[in-house]
Amino acid sequence: MTITLYGAALSPFVRKVRVVLAEKGIAYKHDPVSPFAPSEELLAISPLKRIPVLRDESEGPDATLPDSSAICAYLERKYPAMPMYPSQPFAYGRALWLEEYADSDFIGSVGGGLFRAIIVNRLMRKDADHALADDTWANKVPRFLDYFEKELHGRAHYIGDTLTIADIAVASPFVNAAHAGYWPDAQRWPNLVRFLKATHARPSFAACIAEERKAIQGLGVPYAG
Ligand SMILES: N[C@@H](CCC(=O)N[C@@H](CS)C(=O)NCC(=O)O)C(=O)O
Structure with a gap:
């Protein structure tokens, strides 16, 4: 499993990413960190101190994306099966x-x-x-x-x-x-x-x-x- 999703489950942005991951059948680890009690790890990878952040170790040790829309767009390109974006x-x-x-x-x-x-x-x-x-x-x-x-x-x-x-x-x-x-x-x-x-x-x-x-x-x- 190379993907880790950081962010508390109650966030609507985290949920958006989790639903895309589930619809596409992509396995991931979930670290439900809160932005109000951020871990050192979250502070290091989220310049806006916000959740979600996605890490994909298959893209390199520092491959992180700190925004739900960037994450979903990335997942679509990397896993095009079950498309979530229209082609027209x-x-x-x-x-x-x-x-x-x-x-x-x-x-x-x-x-x-x-x-x-x-x-x-x-x-x-x-x-x-x-x-x-x-x-x-x-x-x-x-x-x-x-x-x-x-x-x-x-x-x-x-x-x-x-x-x-x-x-x-x-x-x-x-x-x-x-x-x-x-x-x-x-x-x-x-x-x-x-x-x-x-x-x-x-x-x-x-x-x-x-x-x-x-x-x-x-x-x-x-x-x-
Ligand atoms: N544009 C960002 C917004 C993320 C965002 O605002 N997340 C909230 C949680 S729902 C957060 O981390 N808030 C903490 C703060 O603003 O300090 C995205 O789509 O990921």
């Missing part, structure tokens, strides 16, 4: 856009306003900030849900008929929302909810979700997904 040029561009939109603006809202407010605070033995989380869910998140609903055009995947990086990147932060107790209303966002349920039920996502739920079950926050 515009579809490819659209997949990269949806990945970027989910990774930047959307995770910015869900990560800070929901997941940190409820789960990270509790893990750090602080009180959950329900007021912040409720305000984020009610006032900041709906515009993302509207966009994700519209861009599905009633289909099972964002692009074409198969799973792509766009599906994985959009679906991953919703696991964090569900851990924090929030889930989109199926009446208002029916296609999105159908898509999320099907995507999270894939063995690649389901295995991550089960492991994560076990890790935080002691907090007593019911999973909303």
Whole structure:
């Protein structure tokens, strides 16, 4: 086994990489290091002090990549079977856009306003900030849900008929929302909810979700997904 993935399982970016690894059937070691208590090893390989980082010893002793999008793009080139990126040029561009939109603006809202407010605070033995989380869910998140609903055009995947990086990147932060107790209303966002349920039920996502739920079950926050 030459690949090591560094980063705590609850990170939506780590989960994105783990799902790609699982969908492609690539074996790897997982070092679930937290960016808030970084090991010397993580500090040495992550200039932004963030997770995930992937090390591939088959590429040399110092071959590390410190960003989920760089990692997924690398894995696609190295392991092209079970492609996660469309080949048609515009579809490819659209997949990269949806990945970027989910990774930047959307995770910015869900990560800070929901997941940190409820789960990270509790893990750090602080009180959950329900007021912040409720305000984020009610006032900041709906515009993302509207966009994700519209861009599905009633289909099972964002692009074409198969799973792509766009599906994985959009679906991953919703696991964090569900851990924090929030889930989109199926009446208002029916296609999105159908898509999320099907995507999270894939063995690649389901295995991550089960492991994560076990890790935080002691907090007593019911999973909303
Ligand atoms: N663009 C990066 C973002 C990674 C990121 O922000 N990871 C979070 C965990 S979910 C982190 O390490 N945060 C620690 C910090 O910002 O100090 C990627 O896609 O890998």
